[in-house]
Amino acid sequence: MSPLRSANAPIAQGPILDLAQVEVRFPSARGTFAVVDRVDLSVAHGEVLGLVGESGCGKSMLARSIMGLVPPPGVTTGGTMLFNGVDMVGLSKDERRRLRGDRIAVVPQEPMTSLNPTLRIGDQLTEVLRAHRPTMSSDERRARALVVMEQVGIQFAEQRLSQYPHELSGGIRQRVMIAMALICGGVELLIADEPTTALDVTIQAQILELFMQLQSEQKMAVILITHDLAVIAQTAHRVAVMYAGNIVELAPVLDLFDVPRHPYTRGLLESMPRRGISASKTHLATISGSVPDPSNPPAGCRFFDRCQFAVKGTCDAENPALEQITEDRWVRCFRWRELPEFVLADAGAGS
């Protein structure tokens, strides 16, 4: 087993990204509402941070905010975003653009819709270099493209350069997206937004393996956004769980899966069918209800309606703060100390 795959890798140096009180708001009929609500989060050099949550919880919007690409009419309205000590919120559009694609890169979910169908792969790859390395000659750009394509495991790279996106399979397209993120050679932070959701499991396994290999070779920090806890379990060092715009739990990956502290995290882990463990054709554990409307969040804890441990008068009075409970764990719950021990149903009978 290579060291990068071990679950709790030591984290070197200080944070590469340090978010404090980041807020993204959208206008509504009644003023504005926060889609990302005062998020504090830091990512260390060389760390893989998993960001999990359901659709609409704000995870993708947080990523877009870090990129400086919140779609209008949304705006990043507050907080600081230190990237290597420099607050990106204060940067001009031009300065943001210079970071993006060069030192901060993104791998999107849908390789089909993220590639321009009318341009050859080679043109799309080298476009990044044209923007960020204007002094390179076209031969140098082409040579660099070939090197990166080899790095991400694309065979017949020479031919691929002149192909169009529709001629490639989903797996190769996603490799092209990864090559595009790496082509400048100086990526320090890679944001991968559901990078394998659209792929088959066999291809997903290949792409995740590639990610982890590149991550350790290039010592870059990765924010991996996904709704799939199994993908998180296979890749992340630390995990942030988001719910309705808030981070509700932040913990090293082993701790999160062993002893989840937030009722929402517990619910997610309990409701997954597990190979070889859950008895077949029996009811799965559920989380009742559905996610609250972001434009009209409840006054108290946002998980109140769905929480089996909620107490009236405490939990619905105000939204709990994200509380630091150990050196490296945070949880947003009034009652985390009082919750019963977390035991997966049938966990012992599976062997």
Next chain:
Amino acid sequence: MTTNTAPGDPVLTVKNLIKHYSLKTTLPGQRRTKVPAVDGVSFDIEAGTTMALVGESGCGKPTTAKLVLQLEQADQGEVWLSGERIEADARHSVRRLRRNAQMVFQDPYASLTPHMRVSAILREPFIVHRICSSGEIDKRVAKVLESVGLSGEIGRRFPHELSGGQRQRISIARAIAVEPALVICDEPVSALDVSIRSQIVNLLLDLQQSRGLAYLFISHDLGLVEHISDTVAVMYLGKIVETAPSRVFFANPRHPYSAALLASSPTPDPRQRGRPAALRGEISNMGELPSGCRFRLRCPMAISKCAEVEPLLRPVGEGHFAACHRSEDMAVPIPASGQASGSAPPGT
């Protein structure tokens, strides 16, 4: 309308289904290539049981479903539903099929008509199949809503006003309204949020138990498949390469492709990481199949015989069939955390 099946008889029998598509050519005079999307598929599903159909995209799972429902015309083969052979060109036969077999689609956002209220969506099956008098329809709609765990009040709403989970409940309600014997579920929970999935899975299990429904369950989520299925059939490039009772299949797959699928599906356990990807390469183009076994170019166990003789589905155990020359070499129980057989870790 009476069905003449005894309990234990299969609700659905599919015999040697074949569907070849011809690829459009771009150049005049270029030869048309035939693509065997479904190439000799046979299976049975008994009442009250679930057969899961698994495999990568492009292996022919949805085409198989369409052929069963006669949404596509098969080139060859038979579909028997509740003891009756479906004749594709007889309208009465197809109409009976449409009542007896229903489908739940993957995307509840796309499968409900956006300008119809929920009550109108659910009235349609009763009207189309003339199930009851018009005076009775509203009562039946309320009843079917109740059986999927929704209140009658929701009937006044439009699909866009509902959450993903509620929409999928409506799709299920629409499917079971006509009291079918078979429901084809095409990835019914993969578009839903994690916290909603288990609610819908439980609903499907309850409905199966109370109504004796047979499910053909198309899914790529093997954890879910293990949980809900009675039998599993694995498809690869238009063919079923392995089929077995669920328990047997997950304990000891006997086709290298099945083993690779199992090894590829990520485990929600951070202590079990670092397994190398089980399969190299991608599913090949159906237009250019290799000689012999269709899987051999990606297979970690391929031998020279695999290029010469196409392996046929043959019995390898109780109710267990596999199409592989080397099934016997795989007859060892693979521990749950086991490595994929035969593939070396890359670049270590």
